[in-house]
Amino acid sequence: xxxxxxAGVICIILTALVLFPMLLPEIPWPVLVRDTLxxxxxxxxxxxxxxxxxxxxxxxxxxxxxxxxASLSAAVGFIRMGGEAVRKQRSGFxxxxxxxxxxxxxxxxxPMVLLFGCYLMFFGHQSPGGGFQGGVVLASGIIFIAxxxxxxxxxxxxxxxxxxxxxxxxxxSFLGILLLCLSGPLAGYAVLENPIQGSSLDPAVYIIAFNxxxxxxxxxxxxxxxxxxxxxxxx
Numbered sequence: 001x002x003x004x005x006x007a008g009v010i011c012i013i014l015t016a017l018v019l020f021p022m023l024l025p026e027i028p029w030p031v032l033v034r035d036t037l038x039x040x041x042x043x044x045x046x047x048x049x050x051x052x053x054x055x056x057x058x059x060x061x062x063x064x065x066x067x068x069x070a071s072l073s074a075a076v077g078f079i080r081m082g083g084e085a086v087r088k089q090r091s092g093f094x095x096x097x098x099x100x101x102x103x104x105x106x107x108x109x110x111p112m113v114l115l116f117g118c119y120l121m122f123f124g125h126q127s128p129g130g131g132f133q134g135g136v137v138l139a140s141g142i143i144f145i146a147x148x149x150x151x152x153x154x155x156x157x158x159x160x161x162x163x164x165x166x167x168x169x170x171x172x173s174f175l176g177i178l179l180l181c182l183s184g185p186l187a188g189y190a191v192l193e194n195p196i197q198g199s200s201l202d203p204a205v206y207i208i209a210f211n212x213x214x215x216x217x218x219x220x221x222x223x224x225x226x227x228x229x230x231x232x233x234x235x
Contacts, residue, residue: 131214
């Protein structure tokens with residue numbers, strides 16, 4: 001008990017030391033890095049966060065996507081292996097475990113959630129959003145579709161078909177990411193460098209394409225995992 005109290009007091013003190021300078025009006029916010037990025041920004045993305053993670057630090061983004069692909073693949077593999085014994089005992093539809101209000105609400109919300117996810121991906125270079133955020137929202141919309149079935153049940157055959165289709169979307173999206181990474185050398189630039197810079201096209205098109213394929217990959221991968229978990233929990 002004493003150790004937990006001491007740890008809590010230390011955390012509060014460290015948090016106060018970090019937040020206290022922010023409350024002092026005479027201490028200006030650091031703007032050197034921001035101004036440097038504004039002057040040297042050639043990505044075409046007004047949102048500096050998108051310019052950094054898909055421009056100056058795109059290697060980090062590619063590494064994060066690779067880690068996400070590996071973790072989702074492992075999770076899906078373990079879920080499917082663990083569900084084989086349960087799936088053999090099922091016949092037809094699974095029992096109903098959801099209420100009518102969840103079915104109705106999820107079914108009505110799914111189109112709006114999917115639309116909002118597409119908006120986050122397409123306009124992530126201008127406003128807060130991007131491929132990762134939009135992909136998670138897309139996955140939420142797909143889960144709402146599964147929850148919003150009128151019969152309130154999740155057919156294992158349709159769930160399996162949907163997961164296979166989403167698996168293909170994820171693989172094609174990752175292939176699209178690799179093609180975008182290699183498009184720089186094909187145009188005479190470095191890897192992950194914007195290949196349409198200096199052309200008549202807006203350089204932000206490269207950022208938009210990156211956000212779209214990242215969003216599809218993240219959304220399909222998370223959706224597959226959640227659908228398989230729903231199938232297990234519904235059985």
